[in-house]
Amino acid sequence: MSITPEFCEQHFGARLRAIAADLHSHPELSFEETRTTQKILETLQTLPGVEVLAVGAKTGAVARLAGGSGRAVALRADIDAIPQHEVVQRPDASVYEGKMHACGHDIHTTALLGAAMALCEEKSALRGDVYFVFQPAEEALSGAKYLVEQCGLFHAIRPAAMFGLHNYPELPLGTVGVKQGQLMSYKDVFELRFVGRSGHSSMPQKNIDPIVAAAAFIQSVQTITSRNVGPLEAAVVSICQVHAGTPRNLVVDDVLLSGNIRTLDEAVRARVLQRFEQIARGTADAYECRLEMDVHPIVPGVNNPPELYRIALAAAGASLGKEAVAQPPVNLASEDFSVYARHVPAFFYFLGSGAPGRPLYSWHNAHFHPDERAPIYGAALLAQSVLSAQAML
Numbered sequence: 001m002s003i004t005p006e007f008c009e010q011h012f013g014a015r016l017r018a019i020a021a022d023l024h025s026h027p028e029l030s031f032e033e034t035r036t037t038q039k040i041l042e043t044l045q046t047l048p049g050v051e052v053l054a055v056g057a058k059t060g061a062v063a064r065l066a067g068g069s070g071r072a073v074a075l076r077a078d079i080d081a082i083p084q085h086e087v088v089q090r091p092d093a094s095v096y097e098g099k100m101h102a103c104g105h106d107i108h109t110t111a112l113l114g115a116a117m118a119l120c121e122e123k124s125a126l127r128g129d130v131y132f133v134f135q136p137a138e139e140a141l142s143g144a145k146y147l148v149e150q151c152g153l154f155h156a157i158r159p160a161a162m163f164g165l166h167n168y169p170e171l172p173l174g175t176v177g178v179k180q181g182q183l184m185s186y187k188d189v190f191e192l193r194f195v196g197r198s199g200h201s202s203m204p205q206k207n208i209d210p211i212v213a214a215a216a217f218i219q220s221v222q223t224i225t226s227r228n229v230g231p232l233e234a235a236v237v238s239i240c241q242v243h244a245g246t247p248r249n250l251v252v253d254d255v256l257l258s259g260n261i262r263t264l265d266e267a268v269r270a271r272v273l274q275r276f277e278q279i280a281r282g283t284a285d286a287y288e289c290r291l292e293m294d295v296h297p298i299v300p301g302v303n304n305p306p307e308l309y310r311i312a313l314a315a316a317g318a319s320l321g322k323e324a325v326a327q328p329p330v331n332l333a334s335e336d337f338s339v340y341a342r343h344v345p346a347f348f349y350f351l352g353s354g355a356p357g358r359p360l361y362s363w364h365n366a367h368f369h370p371d372e373r374a375p376i377y378g379a380a381l382l383a384q385s386v387l388s389a390q391a392m393l
Contacts, residue, residue, distance in 0.1 A: 001125060017372065023036060026095060027101045028080060031058065031080075032059070033079050033080050037079070040079070044061065044063050049123060055153060057136065062134070062153065063132045071389070073163070073386045075115055075385070076340065079109045079135065079138075081106075082100060082101075082103060087366045104166070108167065111378025111379045114376065118379055126390065148340070154343050160389075163385040163386075165349040167350075167351050167353035170362065171326055177351075178328075179330075182301055183328070184332070184333055186266075186300055187261070190257075192217070193255070196208035196254065196289050196290075200250065207251040208289060209287075213287035214242065225237060228271060234268070234330065235272050236260075237272065238259045241256070242255065299339060300338045302348050311393070316384075319385075320377065326352070352374075
């Protein structure tokens, strides 16, 4: 049998809509998802056969549905919101000023709860255990690492494969992006401080001006993507913060720059990081500044392996229909789902969430308003991924 959106709608559609509305109106930031966690636990405890596992996480939850001696499969959803003011007028708009589910993690959480409901309904079809991972702090890109390293996630669960998804407003509701290989980017972050020598602006010869050095660096570093990365390759170097001085007549002591680097390929990443450091050190030397530099990785890229791609294709076709499967473009956003892929084969979908006739606003926009039916489709896709994986692994 196949688990479809129609199946999910018939059996627990109204319940999922109520959960989604509740979660959307009560968004919580990374590692603050206490109410969200309680809502998840309350729902899981109503599902026959679902056991909540004690992994020691302060927020988030992990649960197990026993299904036999075959291959176990894990499903993951992120649960946190972002600091954003919601401007959409909707009945379930955020009740917390300055907090909003503007990335759709309420959809993901509801979809995973729906998948648990669906698999409880069709427990006889299971060939092995199923794990449900409700992860905190994806927006901080640290929740997966927290569960793996501090909570010992893969000591508590031992899946043969893991599946996750992210809503994608650029695809219409009822479709799903299924892609083999690189889907989302590596992310490295940096903080640079050009340190000069302060003094009166009327006597530049006695000073070392770090603002001039920083300006030169900001211009020069953009040549990495235009001159050191191939035109058919991808990289983004973003200076997101510049902090220096307040007086009008003072050359300041230092300038702080911070931002991030995003790449899709490990070789490209290595080249970009090499040139970034060379330009930073060269600029500091050229302008007689001292340089303080910290560059470190945050998450690897999301890369869907071929052995799970065929399973994901089969699951998407069985659940949503072969005509619903789309080939999504590579996205240079980052996702800490990639952390799990270092421990277990893992596949990530882009779930269509665009609402017909509604203006398109993407992730992290104050007008973000995906189709309210998306959790139903996500629940069906995740549940079917378990059945397909256990049949094909």
